[in-house]
Amino acid sequence: MQETGSISIHTENIFPIIKKFLYSDHEIFLRELVSNAVDATQKLKSLAQLGEFKGELGELKVRVTLDKEARKITISDRGLGMTGEEIKKYINQIAFSGATEFVEKYKEKDAATKDQIIGQFGLGFYSAFMVADQVEIFSQSYKEGTEGAHWTCDGSTEFTLETTEKAERGTDVVLHVAADSDEFLEEARLRTILTKYCKFLPIEIEFEGTVINQTQPIWTKQPAELTDEDYTKFYQELYPFSEAPLFWIHLNVDYPFNLTGILYFPKVKDELQFQRNKIQLYSRQVFITDEVKDVVPEFLMLLHGVIDSPDIPLNVSRSFLQADAAVRKINTYITKKVADKLGELFRKDRTGYEQKWSDIGLFVKYGMLSDEKFYEKAKDFVLVQNVGGKFFTLNEYQESVQANQKDKNEQLVILYTTDAEAQHGYVVAAQDRGYDVLQLEAVLDSHFIGQLEQKLEKTTFKRVDADTIGKLIEKDETTASVLSDDDKTRLQELFAKAISNEQMHVQVDALSPQEAPVIITMPEFMRRMKDMQRTGGGGGMAMFGSLPDSYTVSVNANHAITQRVLQADEESALKLARQSFDLALLSQNMLKGEALTAFIKLSTHLLSAE
Numbered sequence: 001m002q003e004t005g006s007i008s009i010h011t012e013n014i015f016p017i018i019k020k021f022l023y024s025d026h027e028i029f030l031r032e033l034v035s036n037a038v039d040a041t042q043k044l045k046s047l048a049q050l051g052e053f054k055g056e057l058g059e060l061k062v063r064v065t066l067d068k069e070a071r072k073i074t075i076s077d078r079g080l081g082m083t084g085e086e087i088k089k090y091i092n093q094i095a096f097s098g099a100t101e102f103v104e105k106y107k108e109k110d111a112a113t114k115d116q117i118i119g120q121f122g123l124g125f126y127s128a129f130m131v132a133d134q135v136e137i138f139s140q141s142y143k144e145g146t147e148g149a150h151w152t153c154d155g156s157t158e159f160t161l162e163t164t165e166k167a168e169r170g171t172d173v174v175l176h177v178a179a180d181s182d183e184f185l186e187e188a189r190l191r192t193i194l195t196k197y198c199k200f201l202p203i204e205i206e207f208e209g210t211v212i213n214q215t216q217p218i219w220t221k222q223p224a225e226l227t228d229e230d231y232t233k234f235y236q237e238l239y240p241f242s243e244a245p246l247f248w249i250h251l252n253v254d255y256p257f258n259l260t261g262i263l264y265f266p267k268v269k270d271e272l273q274f275q276r277n278k279i280q281l282y283s284r285q286v287f288i289t290d291e292v293k294d295v296v297p298e299f300l301m302l303l304h305g306v307i308d309s310p311d312i313p314l315n316v317s318r319s320f321l322q323a324d325a326a327v328r329k330i331n332t333y334i335t336k337k338v339a340d341k342l343g344e345l346f347r348k349d350r351t352g353y354e355q356k357w358s359d360i361g362l363f364v365k366y367g368m369l370s371d372e373k374f375y376e377k378a379k380d381f382v383l384v385q386n387v388g389g390k391f392f393t394l395n396e397y398q399e400s401v402q403a404n405q406k407d408k409n410e411q412l413v414i415l416y417t418t419d420a421e422a423q424h425g426y427v428v429a430a431q432d433r434g435y436d437v438l439q440l441e442a443v444l445d446s447h448f449i450g451q452l453e454q455k456l457e458k459t460t461f462k463r464v465d466a467d468t469i470g471k472l473i474e475k476d477e478t479t480a481s482v483l484s485d486d487d488k489t490r491l492q493e494l495f496a497k498a499i500s501n502e503q504m505h506v507q508v509d510a511l512s513p514q515e516a517p518v519i520i521t522m523p524e525f526m527r528r529m530k531d532m533q534r535t536g537g538g539g540g541m542a543m544f545g546s547l548p549d550s551y552t553v554s555v556n557a558n559h560a561i562t563q564r565v566l567q568a569d570e571e572s573a574l575k576l577a578r579q580s581f582d583l584a585l586l587s588q589n590m591l592k593g594e595a596l597t598a599f600i601k602l603s604t605h606l607l608s609a610e
């Protein structure tokens with residue numbers, strides 16, 4: 001018996017549209033057809049378990065075969081099969097209306113959204129027409145007493161359906177590859193596509209004699225069944241040639257949404273190395289995309305691994321995805337899991353955690369800055385390190401410095417350096433006072449400091465070179481000046497003349513005689529403004545666009561050199577002043593070019609004059 005018919009009477013022909021619009025992603029036809037074959041096989045297995053199918057299951061592989069000569073690709077399964085009636089219902093009506101709906105949605109979108117939709121939405125069975133000008137289905141249902149069915153469609157809305165003899169239960173979908181799709185007649189091309197999308201499908205997929213997939217990837221197993229080696233091996237499979245991960249989290253939740261997966265913490269050395277799009281998104285073991293934006297919180301995109309969830313709505317556009325309740329819950333869940341894991345590592349193995357800190361620190365701080373909930377958890381396990389290399393939690397650090405580093409207003413002043421080498425003199429000066437100095441060197445740290453100042457009560461941060469040591473943490477006691485007011489004015493004028501630079505604001509301060517004769521500082525506020533300006537922070541910063549460098553030059557009223565300057569004749573006084581100022585510049589790494597040459601010349605001269 002043969003029947004012909006029209007798939008739908010009131011729809012325009014969708015096939016040219018499918019073909020035209022989906023040009024960039026033709027390869028997904030194979031993912032769609034192979035997953036259909038896998039679904040049909042799994043359905044049969046379920047029926048067998050329920051006792052509704054009593055026959056022999058036999059070998060349940062899905063086979064993909066290529067006949068280049070005949071221009072045919074065949075996808076065969078030994079699943080539950082379809083009767084002629086079922087083909088009419090599932091392929092002609094349901095699948096077709098699904099494809100039609102897809103095309104309708106697709107037509108309205110702009111190009112960017114289109115790419116997004118294609119990547120995340122399977123066209124289903126009709127995606128076959130992206131590469132084939134004729135598609136045949138040969139199917140034998142598992143139901144006893146049913147006849148085999150043969151369906152043919154040439155890419156118009158017309159189809160034929162007839163009975164046929166098919167010995168084996170299951171379905172063969174035969175694609176007659178169109179003239180413009182020759183690339184899919186290459187074995188290597190098909191293998192690449194299969195490996196990309198089908199590598200972890202739950203039923204064996206055989207292509208040209210070899211099975212291309214792992215049916216039970218480790219994320220589908222229970223953590224208790226797995227060893228560390230299993231996890232690292234899997235990581236190597238996903239990312240060959242990369243360094244071993246630091247640690248991982250096995251995700252496993254089935255309520256209120258379904259999600260499994262493994263997230264790895266990669267070894268990252270600096271911000272520039274962050275590699276996004278390393279997490280692969282699967283839906284029931286079928287690879288969907290590695291664009292997990294919106295499904296995974298921004299700061300977690302630095303992680304690697306696999307997420308598998310049938311609950312992530314792949315068939316909706318981007319803007320909708322962000323607002324989707326399930327996606328929001330998944331975001332919250334993953335963030336919580338990651339925070340819990342870090343907390344656990346910190347509690348169980350503090351030493352190991354400290355060793356890993358240089359790799360995870362950046363990530364933890366990034367998380368704290370971008371997610372309030374994460375901050376709340378991470379504030380207990382985020383670490384800071386002082387210049388001596390010792391690690392502290394925020395609480396531990398506050399405890400340890402508060403006896404010594406509170407100013408006269410009971411404000412705790414935390415001192416830090418962004419470069420212990422370059423700011424060495426200032427670090428030593430602070431340490432000599434009994435102060436501790438933290439290393440906060442990463443680009444992210446300036447934002448992190450800002451956040452901590454908001455969160456921690458009565459606490460401010462100052463870079464060690466933000467002021468002279470006595471003023472860095474202002475106490476009640478003051479050092480008296482040995483100079484008269486007249487001397488101070490003279491000194492100020494002499495130095496200003498010797499330096500003759502408008503960006504250097506000279507002031508005479510009563511410092512300890514042990515401190516340097518001249519100290520150059522840049523106020524904390526001013527430096528932060530400039531930092532923000534440099535890193536392109538916020539529009540409001542534009543007004544500081546022409547902010548000049550502005551330094552404070554403190555002349556130490558109590559230093560022996562100062563006395564010499566005052567006692568010398570004008571010419572020698574200016575030389576001495578210039579020389580002490582240059583020394584201060586030198587200690588800040590600010591003496592360059594002509595000034596440096598002049599300094600060396602003068603030094604040599606002074607030395608030989610002795």
Ligand SMILES: Nc1ncnc2c1ncn2[C@@H]1O[C@H](COP(=O)(O)OP(=O)(O)OP(=O)(O)O)[C@@H](O)[C@H]1O
Pocket residue numbers: 032036037040077079080081082090091094095096098122123124125126171
């Ligand atoms: N190999 C097959 N064996 C048995 N039934 C099949 C096979 N391929 C397709 N079908 C039937 O045709 C229907 C439509 O398939 P189609 O791929 O268009 O949509 P789908 O798989 O339901 O959804 P999706 O859009 O996610 O692919 C399937 O639901 C299934 O009932």
